[in-house]
Amino acid sequence: MRAARYHGPGDIRVEEVPKPEIEGPDHAIVRVTHTAICGSDLWFYRGESDREAPSPVGHEPMGIVEEVGEDVVSVEPGDRVLAPFAVSCGACEFCRKGLHTSCVNGDSWGGDNGGGQGEYVRCTQADGTLVRVPDRHADDPETLRSLLPLTDVLCTGHHAAVSAGVDEGATCAVVGDGAVGLCGVLAARRLGAERIVAVGHHEDRLAIAEEFGATDLVSARGEAAVEAVREVTNGGANHVLECVGAESAMETAVNVARPGATVGYVGVPHGMDAGVDLFPFFGDNITLRGGVAPVRAYIEELMADVLQGTLDPSPVFTKTVDLEGVPEGYRAMDERDAVKVLVEL
Ligand SMILES: [Zn+2]
Ligand SMILES: [Zn+2]
Numbered sequence: 001m002r003a004a005r006y007h008g009p010g011d012i013r014v015e016e017v018p019k020p021e022i023e024g025p026d027h028a029i030v031r032v033t034h035t036a037i038c039g040s041d042l043w044f045y046r047g048e049s050d051r052e053a054p055s056p057v058g059h060e061p062m063g064i065v066e067e068v069g070e071d072v073v074s075v076e077p078g079d080r081v082l083a084p085f086a087v088s089c090g091a092c093e094f095c096r097k098g099l100h101t102s103c104v105n106g107d108s109w110g111g112d113n114g115g116g117q118g119e120y121v122r123c124t125q126a127d128g129t130l131v132r133v134p135d136r137h138a139d140d141p142e143t144l145r146s147l148l149p150l151t152d153v154l155c156t157g158h159h160a161a162v163s164a165g166v167d168e169g170a171t172c173a174v175v176g177d178g179a180v181g182l183c184g185v186l187a188a189r190r191l192g193a194e195r196i197v198a199v200g201h202h203e204d205r206l207a208i209a210e211e212f213g214a215t216d217l218v219s220a221r222g223e224a225a226v227e228a229v230r231e232v233t234n235g236g237a238n239h240v241l242e243c244v245g246a247e248s249a250m251e252t253a254v255n256v257a258r259p260g261a262t263v264g265y266v267g268v269p270h271g272m273d274a275g276v277d278l279f280p281f282f283g284d285n286i287t288l289r290g291g292v293a294p295v296r297a298y299i300e301e302l303m304a305d306v307l308q309g310t311l312d313p314s315p316v317f318t319k320t321v322d323l324e325g326v327p328e329g330y331r332a333m334d335e336r337d338a339v340k341v342l343v344e345l
Contacts, residue, residue, distance in 0.1 A: 002017075002323055003015070003017045003056055003118025004118060004323070004326040004327070005054045005057060006044060006045075006053055006055050006056075007053050009044075009045065010334075012057065012326060014324050014326055017118070020120055021122070025069040025070045025071035026071050026072060027068070027069040027122055027126060028067065028075060028123045030065055030066065030081060030121050031120055032062070032063040032119060032345055033062060034062040034063070034144055035060050036060040036148060036149075036152075036317070037117070037326065037330060037343065038058075038060060038085075039179060041058075041330065041333075042330075042333060048270065055110060056117070056118060057110070058116030058118065059085035060116050060148065061082070062083070062144065063121075063345075064078065064079070065079045065130070066120070069126070072127055074126070074127045074130065074132070080138035081131060081133065082131055082147060082148065083121075084152065084299065085109070085116075085152050086101050087129045089103050089125045090296075092105060095296075101291075103125075109121060116151075117326050117343060128296075129296065133147060133303075142314075143306075145314040146314040148314075149313040149316060150302055152295060153180050153313070153340065154187070154302060155302060156180050157180050157183025157186060158184075158293075158298050159290065159293035159294070159295075159298065160180070160187070160243055160293075161188045161191055161193075162264065163262070163290035163291075164239040164240055164263060164290075165264070166241075166264075167191060167193075168192035170193040171193070171195040171237050171238055172188050172196055172238070172239035172240065173199060173229050173233065174241040175241065175242050175244060176200065176241075176243035176249055177198065177200025177201070177205035179339055181198070181205075182208050182212055182313075184266075185209045190305065193213075194215075195216070196214045197216040197217075199229060199252065200217075200218075200219060202219075202336065216232045221248070225256075229256040230256060233258070236257055236259070237257065237261060238262070240264070241264050241265075241266075242263055242290075244267045245265075245266075245267020247272050250272070250276060254288075257284070257286045259286070260286070261284075261287070262288075264290045265288065265290040265291070268292075276288075317340055318338045318341075319332050319337070319338035319340075320341070320342045321341060321343055323345050329343065
């Protein structure tokens with residue numbers, strides 16, 4: 001099969017690799033029809049995190065079930081399915097708690113499972129991981145574009161909003177204008193936030209934030225961003241969504257938090273080797289909640305809204321490529337020419 005592989009910083013190649021096969025009774029093989037390139041893929045692409053080379057890449061697959069192992073009961077060949085970035089069993093202590101990313105039987109895309117940016121993937125926990133798209137929506141191209149962000153960014157933005165305690169009438173600040181930050185805005189609006197301040201520094205992305213329901217846009221960084229948010233919120237927001245993961249973003253997040261506020265964080269921590277300074281949290285009784293998003297826990301709830309047409313994250317896809325265009329997709333995201341790249345196979 002054809003699949004994208006990482007060969008080193010800045011070097012993604014689409015090449016011929018072995019097709020994954022069923023190796024256990026709970027496995028399924030999915031023929032990928034749609035996938036995406038993620039902001040988190042840029043960490044290794046830029047050489048800022050280590051990754052084996054060559055290795056398959058991608059973790060946001062949607063497609064058609066091709067084959068299932070003998071114990072699989074929730075999906076069958078021909079079903080349209082999507083999967084979160086983490087594989088989980090759905091039955092262990094942590095899955096039952098909605099903490100699927102801590103699944104004791106968990107697995108990931110990559111290695112000989114195939115990455116999400118290739119023609120086929122093997123899912124080692126098919127019943128716990130794969131989510132079926134209802135048949136009457138399974139072939140509508142527009143609907144599929146709107147569903148694909150459920151594999152990661154929409155649910156991750158939602159996790160930031162939930163972790164920050166966003167509720168009806170809330171005032172919140174969203175730090176970061178990448179796909180996750182934009183989905184955080186969408187999720188906060190869905191949860192009933194009345195005031196949503198989007199903080200970023202790309203005009204085109206903030207325009208999407210506005211379309212998604214942001215009531216105030218702050219295009220600045222660092223101290224200037226903090227001042228602007230504190231000004232429009234009269235001293236800080238009660239709910240802050242940290243959607244980047246960089247040390248500077250966490251700093252901005254805590255500095256725009258009102259005393260007693262909650263910061264929901266979902267960005268993979270980077271540049272925090274020296275640790276997070278707890279003093280600003282201590283001084284104003286600010287709570288820090290969140291972590292890696294247990295996407296699988298949120299898919300059904302959010303999918304229902306996407307299918308009824310009240311939730312549409314598809315504007316985060318500002319560029320579409322085919323499988324051979326994946327290297328170009330990485331370049332576009334790295335150079336900020338695209339917010340998020342959709343890959344249609
Ligand atoms: Zn992702
Ligand atoms: Zn589990």
